Amino acid sequence: MKQTENSVWGGFHTPDCPAGCATCSAEKDRFAARFGRTRLTEGETLPEAHYRSHRILFLLTGRIHVRIGRNADYELTDRQCVFLARKKDVSVRALTDSEMVILDFNNRITLCHNDILAGIATRATSRKASPPILPIVPEVLFFFRGLGPVLEPEGLHLPCYHVVKEYELFLMMRYFYGAEELGDFLRDVIRPKDDFRLFVLSTYHQAEHLNELAQMANMSESAFIRRFRETFGEPFHSWRVKQKAADIVQAIRDGIRSNDELIRLFRFKSYLAFYRFCQRHMHCSPSALKTKYS
Numbered sequence: 001m002k003q004t005e006n007s008v009w010g011g012f013h014t015p016d017c018p019a020g021c022a023t024c025s026a027e028k029d030r031f032a033a034r035f036g037r038t039r040l041t042e043g044e045t046l047p048e049a050h051y052r053s054h055r056i057l058f059l060l061t062g063r064i065h066v067r068i069g070r071n072a073d074y075e076l077t078d079r080q081c082v083f084l085a086r087k088k089d090v091s092v093r094a095l096t097d098s099e100m101v102i103l104d105f106n107n108r109i110t111l112c113h114n115d116i117l118a119g120i121a122t123r124a125t126s127r128k129a130s131p132p133i134l135p136i137v138p139e140v141l142f143f144f145r146g147l148g149p150v151l152e153p154e155g156l157h158l159p160c161y162h163v164v165k166e167y168e169l170f171l172m173m174r175y176f177y178g179a180e181e182l183g184d185f186l187r188d189v190i191r192p193k194d195d196f197r198l199f200v201l202s203t204y205h206q207a208e209h210l211n212e213l214a215q216m217a218n219m220s221e222s223a224f225i226r227r228f229r230e231t232f233g234e235p236f237h238s239w240r241v242k243q244k245a246a247d248i249v250q251a252i253r254d255g256i257r258s259n260d261e262l263i264r265l266f267r268f269k270s271y272l273a274f275y276r277f278c279q280r281h282m283h284c285s286p287s288a289l290k291t292k293y294s
Helices: 116-123 138-151 159-185 192-206 210-216 221-232 236-253 259-265 271-282 286-293
Strands: 033-040 054-061 063-068 072-077 080-084 090-094 098-105 133-135
Touching (some): 063 080, 072 080, 098 138, 098 159, 116 159, 138 159, 192 221, 210 236, 236 259, 236 271, 236 286
Antiparallel strands (some): 033 098, 063 072, 080 133
């Protein structure tokens, strides 16, 4: 199977991926997930995550020292996992030869237009914060065995497969640990407002209107509007129009030329609505747009 260098992860991207997408999102954005297996020898330090991703480290065997920030020091033994938020200064060093599975992710977990992490935040009860460490239940270990060669650096990297498995893992963890424990484990990123820019960039394409996005974030419209202006420096509607225009251009550059496909992909109600959007916001017709960017 032909492989090319992947611009996001620095690994491999398969053009003939069985998902059959016209364009691969992993080629042009960073809001993805990737599982990998890492082995450290005694005294070796774990390299930083790509693009300062959030990271869950599942220690299968061995013993490691984890430092989060200046004052939080933890020692993990086999069959424990730790969450490392990308905004934290983190170092991980092996105290003995160690093997671990690592999930790097830069996306929100959204299913059926619901942000699962935000949902956990609304159900979790407040209590004194504990270390972001959990035991690894047998079902999660079995899940990793099912990933097989995908975990290895030389294995094929199918971006959609990693995201699907990420969703599966979070659903399992929600079931086996419960909202309270999982909410405490992920407390640095659990609410959309904790990582608001990432939440918007990961989910804006699922909502046409601000109230839909605010609902997904479990925020009031007024709070969402205020936070959006603070984060992006402009109103949601004007930002969304520019983002949609940029996404259309990117889709055309990636080879999507069918009007029907573009109308479906960007949720236009008709060709006329698509035509008017292009004329008003991109100052040309769809056919001229395709000529310009093909």
